[in-house]
Amino acid sequence: MSQQATAEFVVGNQLGLHVRAAAMVVRTIAPYQSKVTIRTDGGLADARSVLDLLTLSASKGTTIVVWAEGPDAEEAVAALGNLISRNFAE
Numbered sequence: 247m248s249q250q251a252t253a254e255f256v257v258g259n260q261l262g263l264h265v266r267a268a269a270m271v272v273r274t275i276a277p278y279q280s281k282v283t284i285r286t287d288g289g290l291a292d293a294r295s296v297l298d299l300l301t302l303s304a305s306k307g308t309t310i311v312v313w314a315e316g317p318d319a320e321e322a323v324a325a326l327g328n329l330i331s332r333n334f335a336e
Contacts, residue, residue: 249280251319254311255326259333263304267334268296274329280316282326293326 257263263271275282275293282293286308291298293312304310310330314322329335 248316249319250313250315251323252311252313253323253327254309255330257304257306257308257310257330259336260306261336262306262308263299263302263310265296265300267336268299270329270334271299271326272296274325275322278314278316278318278322278325280314280319280322282312282314282322284326285311285313 259267261267271293272295284291284293284299284302286302286304288302291302293299302310312323312326316322
């Protein structure tokens with residue numbers, strides 16, 4: 247059965263969603279089966295693609311919406327929420 251989950255977060259790290267942070271997003275959701283997307287006012291990105299994530303230009307203070315659909319959607323969103331709330335370990 248497919249589940250859906252969504253949550254809103256604010257990018258708090260100084261450099262925003264830069265290359266290293268985007269790579270951490272991709273690694274964080276790798277174990278999950280769900281399709282995960284991230285949306286900002288600037289667009290929509292596949293959370294499994296570093297290049298897609300970089301096109302969002304999400305700087306510090308940007309509100310992002312994480313949306314997941316699949317068997318482990320809630321867990322995937324929670325894992326990304328944890329990463330974002332820790333400012334990508336910066």
